[in-house]
Amino acid sequence: MKTLTLALLFAVSLFHGSNTFANDNDGRDTEVVIAQSMSGEKKAVIRIDNLLQEHKSLLKIKDEQGRVLHSEVIHQAPTFIRPYDFSGVKGNTYTVEVVNKAGKIRKTFDINPSTNTVYFKPVIRTEAGVIKVVFQNPLDSPVTVKLYDRYNHMICEAKVNAQEIFAQGLDVSHLRRGKYDLSLIGTNYAYSKTISTR
DSSP, X not given: OOOOEEOOEEEEEOOOOOEEEXXXXXXXXXEEEEEEESSXXXXXEEEEESOXXXXXXXXXXXXXXXXXXXXXXXXXXXXXXXXXEOTXXXXXXXXXXXXXXXXXXXXXXXXXXOSOOOOOOOEEEEXXXXXEEEEEOOSXXXXXXXXXXXXXXXXXXXXXXXXXXXXXXXXXXXXXXSEEEEEEEETTEEEEEEEEOO
């Protein structure tokens, strides 16, 4: 049986409803949101918000028969966001399960590839100590730009209003060289890319 793989780059849309459970993280509920690929591929972004920062969480992704396709530990991060590629896995229905000190939450979702959706992606260039990001938000709602390190700690965040142009260099000169996850998140839009800095 083929296993689930991480997807390095794709745009996603169609945020499904989210599931939550209460925790003691400043009174905020942990929330799981799934976004499907807009490029006609079997890919999706899994986003988990308001995790307990002082504790580890266990993430599992299962198929329709309940078999575990992927599992990983999320280490002390308030937000987790990562793209996954389901193209090597049979079926269209999957379940995300998150377990931590606050309890367990499950979210079941379908991936129905479509080739008719229009999407946009930023122009990204990496230079010594800087990740340059340029795009115009064509949506009628804001998009949030977030940059995470390999431990899923958010390094920076910026809001881009509807129809606005974003052209900015994200300073990573004070951080170690390595991989970072850039995400654009909106009400009906998400984009994720893993970037390696020099």
